[in-house]
Amino acid sequence: MALNLMKNSIKMNTFSKLQVRSSSGSSEPQFRVLNLKVTKSKPAPRRQPKKFDTAPPRAHQMPTDQNWGNVWPGPRSFHPATVPLPVRQGYGEKQAPPSKYANAELMKIPNFLHLTPPVIKRQCDALRKFCTPWPKELSTDENCEKHFPLETTTSSYCYSSPSIRNSLARIVTLRIKLSHLPLDQHAKDKFRRLVGDRYDENTDYVTIVADRCPTSKQNFDYCMYLLTAVFHESWNVEPWESKKTLEDMEYYDWTKNQSCKSLESMFEVPFDKIEHGKEFSEAVSNLMNNGENLQTLKTYGDTVRKLLGLSKEI
Amino acid sequence: MFKKPRYIFRYNKNPKSLITSFQCLTTAALPTERIDSFRCVINNPLEQNEGHIGQFYRVPEDVVSKLFSQGGLPKSFRIQTKTFAETCLMIRKPSIDIINCIKNLDFSKPVPRFVLYGQKGVGKSLSLAHIVHYGYEAGFLLVHIPWLGEWMRRPKDSSPSETKEGYTNINLDIASWLVHFKNQNSLLLEKANLKTTQTYKWTKREETVANSNLMDLVDHGINRIKFASDCVLALLNEIKQLSKSGKCKTLVAIDGFNAFFYPETRIRTEKKEIVHPHNVSVTEGFLSLTRFDWKNAVAVLIVDELAIAEKDQTSYFPRYLLGKDGFEHLDPFIPVLVNGYSNKEFLSCMNYYRERRWVQPLPGLDDELSVISSSNPYKLMQLCAPL
């Protein structure tokens, strides 16, 4: 019934159009549109993404007195549903930092949620039965240094990536105080020249780093070899070393210099018998070794005055 | 046209200007010492002591013409003395210090060498002038080189030495130094009756026989400029011998001493090669006077940046300026620092300038000048010039 009615109305519609045309005198025929592309009746509806039923985040149901070590037993990248903390990370203009859900920033950074103090304590307790007590003789740092002067440093971390090999683990750093090595004046000087900037004057440490071999064992052996070689080489005295002149000296040695000779010829006695002679030698060495400035020059002048028996500076 | 002023004396509201006008009126009448604390009563350096530091003393004109007519006072200072119509030196710590040492010196001991050092324009040469004046008054034989830089950096002439192979003479400079020496020591040489110990043969006809007066040697050098350098060497040798034997006391004063050890002089040989100072014939003589191996003498030397080439003027300390050789030559010596003006010295200098009408009184001027000049005497002098 309703369909019929509709059909009727369409018919009526066309009829009325025709009538309008005839009434206008049919001088203007209607412009027919060329429809090449057959339009579809209706665009296909977009497929709705399928929604899965997911459980609410686990963190909501966690009791406050739970054992966290069991929830997060090992190293793992951040998971928002498991960590019951309102952490935020990142930057948003005119808004708070993004929350933990769907936050890639939080997943990128390493976390130490598996290393909470109670967990560490528990693990230490578990390991304790395998340990021996620390020797009493090494109770202080001085003792440690005295009995074990040689110090090597390696890193033994593994990677959690597909390959657990840490490329930095091969590097071995060997450190020893120069004063622990039995060297005389000459050998010490030569040793320092051989090791170059590996020696630190302020701390008296010689540091040798080896990283050329693939394993730390090889590198350690190489370090030890180097130390041994340098040590023995520094005891060697080459024949040309006896030809070293004052110009080749790396520091000012007063007794070998003209200053000492002229002082002796001035007083006509050996320098150690001259009154204030020692003071003078120190002042000159200080002036030469530390460079001249107002202070060193003043001490030099004062000692010379004492030496020559002149009146003091006013 | 103009009214005559009705009052000769007008009441002055500003008491300060009243005082200054009073001072100006009275300077001629009263002895200056009573008014000015910056002037020293004692003009004789023999009697000056630490208490006079910072004060000016007047050097008598005849002494100035005797001691410094051929140099010894820096040129800028000489112009000042001409303008001020008097030669006044400030008594300063380094010179008093050295004079004190000389006064208490045991002359039988080896010669002490004092080395004055300090930045440019700080008053080293004037301190030396003070000491030279003291030496003159105290009856020292003066061996004074006013400015060694002139010999090494600006020689008037140079010629190869005839007596010493490979050495160079700078005879014109040396001859004028002999005049300087003669001027300074004429009185003493007449009085002390110093004789030569050796016979010096110059040519076939000319010779200075032993036991002749020391002045003959000097005169020979002045008259026969060709032999000036050799004469100086002989003279210095004689002075050393005489001092050793105790016949005279000698004061060696050399300004710009480090020029003896700076390799790049501007003296050239005939082949246009640079002459090392040690190859200048007179160097040896003066260096032997600055050694310690004699007695009855004092050496006061100045090491100055200005005596060496500009490119090397990086430090004013003696070890740098003397170099290794120079240091070893002098060691052990007494370095004496010359500093810029202290507050007291600065004030006294400004008061002196005002008294000489060199600077017009202006409130706040002293503070500003002391900061701008950083109390450097030479800079202060320059800054005060247009005021």
Added chain:
Amino acid sequence: MASLKRIFFGKHSFINQRNSIYSLIQQNGMSQYPSYYIQPVYRKEAQEELEKSGEIMKITHVPTRAALNDQTSSVYQDELVNLFINYVMRDGLKTLARGLVEKSFENIKRIQLEKYHKAKTEAEKQAIEINPKNIFHQAVNNCKPLLYLTPIKRGGVKYQVPVPIPDKRSQFLSMKWLIEAAREKERTVHFPEKLAYELIDAASNTGKVVKRKLDLHKQCEANRAYAHYRWS
């Protein structure tokens, strides 16, 4: 030391209604400062005055231009001398110009002091002016002309018409003449030396520059028949 605190006063710029179209264009020409930047007050006395009158509060936070190179709070700074230095300067060599003027001041002092020490009586000594700045001011004052000649065209003929001179112009002429007189010298004589003599002469109302001024006055006097051309 003079306090380095700079206090500033405002420069009021009035823009006419008529010129309002120009106000759209930047008024300060090539200056690196925007037009609302005010001139610095660098003299200590001026600063103290501002502080006393309370004006300082108005301009405390107004942006200010940096002081120029020759604007100092030094106690011996003198505006007129600064101007003179600028007139002496050539090719922007200010250091040289300043050095020359300072040297000539020094020479003035030396010359005057020599006279001072030569003078026998106290009265004579007191009469001698030593302060070079006073001498300079006196010299500039003495050389200022009162009238000058300006060419005016009447009936196809140019007449040199005497005209009263603005103060600024006369000051400029006086300084210019002093400098010209000092430059007119033999090659062996130095500029500062000559300038010193010129300044001393001018200060005592004698010398070349004062003569030049008097010559100009004479010329003006001779041409006074043309004076009416100034306004007719």
